[in-house]
Amino acid sequence: MNRFVKFGTAFGLAACVTSIAYAQMKPEAAIRARQSIMRVIVLNFGPIAQMAQGKMAFNKELFTANALRLESVWAMNVARFFPAGSEKPVEGSKIAGFTRAKPEIWSETDKFKQANDTLGQALGKLTAAAKSGDEGAMKAAAGGVGKACKGCHDDFRTKK
């Protein structure tokens, strides 16, 4: 019985590890996924930041619509598209060399998670502010989102 439990546990663990390994995305697919999400984030955040910085007339409906879309996009959990091994696309890929993800994403996982959470919280504040309808709070929250973007880019994205 004892040996059976030991063997079973070991086998179960091995099976888990194998299935996780098989379930992992191809690096190229992961890179495409996270970059697509980033593009949609920028498309929605752009007008919000322009309004917050006074470069575009404030439009509450547009601001709110984009903020709510950002909330949905964030729910896609972009962090899961950074699987181990996706620091570069596979050899011969059409998008070889197309990622600016730093290796620190995989060596400083706690710090990366924290940077990710910081943006999640900033976006939470943005939607809360949008729902409150207070223009000042909305603009301030937009600034917080911009800072969170930059904070993560500074640490985990290679410079141009």
Added chain:
Amino acid sequence: MLDQPVRVWDLPVRLFHWSLALLVVFQFTSGYIGGNVMRWHMVGGYTILALVLFRVSWGVAGSTTARFSNFLAGPRVALAFGRRLLSGGPAPHAGHNPLGGWMVVALLAVLAVQAGTGLFANDDIATEGPLATLVSKAASDRLTAIHHVNHDLLLALVALHIAAVLYHWRVKKENLISAMFTGVKRLPADLARKTAGARFASPWLALGLFLAATFVVWILVSQLAV
């Protein structure tokens, strides 16, 4: 040799120096923070560009000690001065000394590059320079890269500049900082006599040149990319 107080820096040079210093500190800070303050980072950049343009014109048309022709020395003179600076004795100069003169030019050039590339830069988030739309994304990215590398160069030059001023103050017993506030240096009698011939241009001319520089920058950032 009795030291005498001599007026060396005109008001435009002093105002230029300290407003530039404050703006550079603001630019570093706002650039690091990001977010909505980027709006003011851009305004700060335009102002620095106008200040640099003004200083270049003042270096041609301004007071004696502000002119490039007064403080730009050849490499041999600069090296000889460097050796004198590191040896024991005092090394007073009425205006910019030969090494300081090259620091002025280096700082102006690096600031011009920094402000110039900033006009075309983008941060991939929500801020881009007013002229970024005039060039391709790839070109804007390259200019952004220069903006980042040049930032480090500027930081190094600023550190060297401050270190040199502190060296003059602590080791050579020359307080260049108070001179940049009051415009007055204490100089040995013979040097003071020589400096008496310095001509000071009208501050109204300086104001006119600065307004002209501001106008040029305004055209650049608000009319070109429409």
